[in-house]
Amino acid sequence: MLVDVLVATRNRKKLAELHRVLDAAGVSGLNLLSLDDVAPFDEAPETGATFEDNALAKARDAYRATGVATVADDSGLEVDALNGMPGVLSARWAGFAGEAAEKDGANTALLLAQLRDVPDERRGAGFVSACALVDGAQEVVVRGVWRGSIVRAPRGDGGFGYDPVFLPDDSERTAAELSPAEKDAVSHRGRALAQLVPTLRALGG
Amino acid sequence: MLVDVLVATRNRKKLAELHRVLDAAGVSGLNLLSLDDVAPFDEAPETGATFEDNALAKARDAYRATGVATVADDSGLEVDALNGMPGVLSARWAGFAGEAAEKDGANTALLLAQLRDVPDERRGAGFVSACALVDGAQEVVVRGVWRGSIVRAPRGDGGFGYDPVFLPDDSERTAAELSPAEKDAVSHRGRALAQLVPTLRALGG
Numbered sequence: 001m002l003v004d005v006l007v008a009t010r011n012r013k014k015l016a017e018l019h020r021v022l023d024a025a026g027v028s029g030l031n032l033l034s035l036d037d038v039a040p041f042d043e044a045p046e047t048g049a050t051f052e053d054n055a056l057a058k059a060r061d062a063y064r065a066t067g068v069a070t071v072a073d074d075s076g077l078e079v080d081a082l083n084g085m086p087g088v089l090s091a092r093w094a095g096f097a098g099e100a101a102e103k104d105g106a107n108t109a110l111l112l113a114q115l116r117d118v119p120d121e122r123r124g125a126g127f128v129s130a131c132a133l134v135d136g137a138q139e140v141v142v143r144g145v146w147r148g149s150i151v152r153a154p155r156g157d158g159g160f161g162y163d164p165v166f167l168p169d170d171s172e173r174t175a176a177e178l179s180p181a182e183k184d185a186v187s188h189r190g191r192a193l194a195q196l197v198p199t200l201r202a203l204g205g
Numbered sequence: 206m207l208v209d210v211l212v213a214t215r216n217r218k219k220l221a222e223l224h225r226v227l228d229a230a231g232v233s234g235l236n237l238l239s240l241d242d243v244a245p246f247d248e249a250p251e252t253g254a255t256f257e258d259n260a261l262a263k264a265r266d267a268y269r270a271t272g273v274a275t276v277a278d279d280s281g282l283e284v285d286a287l288n289g290m291p292g293v294l295s296a297r298w299a300g301f302a303g304e305a306a307e308k309d310g311a312n313t314a315l316l317l318a319q320l321r322d323v324p325d326e327r328r329g330a331g332f333v334s335a336c337a338l339v340d341g342a343q344e345v346v347v348r349g350v351w352r353g354s355i356v357r358a359p360r361g362d363g364g365f366g367y368d369p370v371f372l373p374d375d376s377e378r379t380a381a382e383l384s385p386a387e388k389d390a391v392s393h394r395g396r397a398l399a400q401l402v403p404t405l406r407a408l409g410g
Contacts, residue, residue, distance in 0.1 A: 047322045049286070081254070083288035095318025110315075113300025117252045 002031035003203055008062040008072035010035050013160060018071065020184050021193040022200065029204030033068065041065035051075060051088060051130035052141050059134035069135035069203055071196065075189055077162045079150060080124040081115060087128075090161065108154060108165055115150055123149045127166060127175075127188040131196055140199050144191030148175075159183060207236035208408055213267040213277035215240050218365060223276065225389050226398040227405065234409030238273065246270035256280060256293060256335035257346050264339035272341075274408055276401065280334035280394055282367045284316070284355060286323045291316070292333075295366065313359060313370055320355055328354045332371060332380075332393040338404055345404050349396030353380075364388060 007015050015034050022030065035043075044061050048054040051074040058072035076090030086093040086107070094106035115123060125148060132141040147169050154164035156176030163175035168186065175183060184190040212220050220239050227235065240248075249266050253259040256279040263277035281295030291298040291312070299311035320328060332351040337344065352374050359369035361381030368380035373391065380388060389395040 045322055047324060049327065082290050082294075083292065085287050085290050087288070089287075089319055092321075093319065095315050095321075110300050114294055114298065116297075116300075117250055119252060122254065 003029060004033055004068050005030050005200065005203060006033045006035070006038060006062055006066055006068040006070040008035060008058045008070050014073070014189070017180070017184060017189060018193055020180065021190060021197070024184070025194070025197045025201075027197060027201050027204060030200060035062070038062075038066050038068065046074060046088070048074075048088065051128055052132070052143065054088060055130040055132035056134070056139065056141055059132040060139075063134045063136075067136075069133065071131060071133050071200075073129055073131045073189060073192065075127065075129035075192075077111075077166065078126045078128055079111070079115070081118045081122045086111070104161055108162055111150065111162065112152065112154075112165060120149075123151075125150050125166065127162075129188040129192040131189070131192040133196055133199055135203070138199070140196065142192050142195035144188040144193070144195065146186060146188040146191065208234060209238055209273050210235050210405065210408060211238045211240070211243060211267055211271055211273040211275040213240060213263045213275050219278065219394070222385070222389060222394060223398060225385065226395060226402070229389070230399070230402045230406075232402060232406050232409060235405060240267070243267075243271050243273065251279060251293070253279075253293065256333055257337070257348065259293060260335040260337040261339070261344065261346055264337040265344075268339045268341075274338065274340035276336060276338050276405075278334055278336045278394060278397065280332065280397075282316075282371065283331045283333055284320070285329040286320060286327045309366055313367055316355065316367065317357065317359075317370060325354075328356075330355050330371065332367075334393040334397040336394070336397040336401055338401055340408070343404070345401065347397050347400035349393040349398070349400065351380075351391060351393040351396065 007018055044057055046054045048057060054074035055072050059070045062070040076087050078084040078087055094110045127146040129144045130141055148167050151165050151167050155174045156164050159176045166175045212223055214220060249262055251259045253262060259279035260277050264275045267275040281292050283289040283292055299315045330353060334349045335346055337346040353372050356370050356372050360379045361369050364381045371380045
């Protein structure tokens with residue numbers, strides 16, 4: 001019998017990513033649900049000061065409302081020359097909540113403009129993902145980091161968010177120029193989810 | 206005989222501020238010049254990682270080009286919930302270089318939008334000013350800090366930059382609601398310039 005696990009997102013790309021990570025790790029026995037598969041509940045706004053705070057709050061809220069073991073993530077881009085910002089504000093860096101694609105473009109354009117005069121040697125950055133798993137027996141939260149630097153113009157159509165301006169260390173392609181499988185293997189969320197695999201495997205029985 | 210001191214700015218409000226600080230301190234014997242009073246020279250862009258770096262670079266460039274003892278400042282707003290940003294990027298936080306008033310409005314609107322979901326207890330901020338004095342004999346750099354918090358809507362017509370959204374600690378009025386003299390007495394730049402007074406007094410002979 002499959003065990004339900006709720007992934008606290010409506011983002012299909014994130015759901016697909018967890019599917020791929022679990023498949024790659026050979027984890028079976030889980031039936032992944034998204035927020036669209038459960039009854040609506042009040043979702044608290046993400047106002048925590050850290051990715052971990054937000055991931056845990058999201059997972060706790062969903063578990064409390066549904067009784068289903070829940071995985072939630074919060075992630076963003078920490079830019080060295082911005083003292084680690086946009087950080088937890090990555091999704092609303094340009095200050096407005098519009099359609100995802102339009103918002104991504106505005107956030108990325110703002111970041112590039114802010115860094116216009118920042119020289120190459122100070123353009124380091126890291127994608128960070130905190131992933132939390134909450135059920136009646138445990139709360140687990142893990143962090144994955146993917147280091148790179150911010151290029152001067154967007155490149156590539158894949159991924160989402162800041163992917164087109166993020167050049168991973170030791171890569172000649174931006175995150176948006178990698179295939180989904182290539183990205184999973186090295187990305188912040190891939191690294192965080194990989195750390196959750198043992199816990200998820202145990203749920204599957 | 207008056208001794209020339211170049212204030213490395215074209216901002217009349219900054220020049221007037223230094224005049225008031227010197228008057229209040231009873232410093233005489235100095236003839237303050239602005240960049241409009243000297244022959245044009247190549248001004249390096251402000252790309253330093255700290256206010257001190259930028260203030261010193263600006264003062265050094267001007268002294269080297271003119272041979273006149275030079276005071277330069279770099280200042281900005283450090284917001285706790287943004288890990289100390291906008292910081293050295295305060296003047297171009299919204300990413301564009303337009304007319305001053307329009308740019309100020311865009312920067313302030315962006316900051317308020319970024320902090321929309323940040324609760325009151327995490328809205329602390331500080332205005333910071335680094336002031337450097339460079340002449341053939343010395344390089345002095347000092348820092349002044351003015352602590353407060355970021356309100357949720359602009360108030361007041363005075364000052365410039367982020368003044369309308371900055372509520373100084375122990376004040377019921379924003380920085381833009383203070384008179385110039387009130388602001389000088391407590392502001393970051395006032396505090397920094399006050400630390401330069403002994404050095405400036407010595408120049409006056």
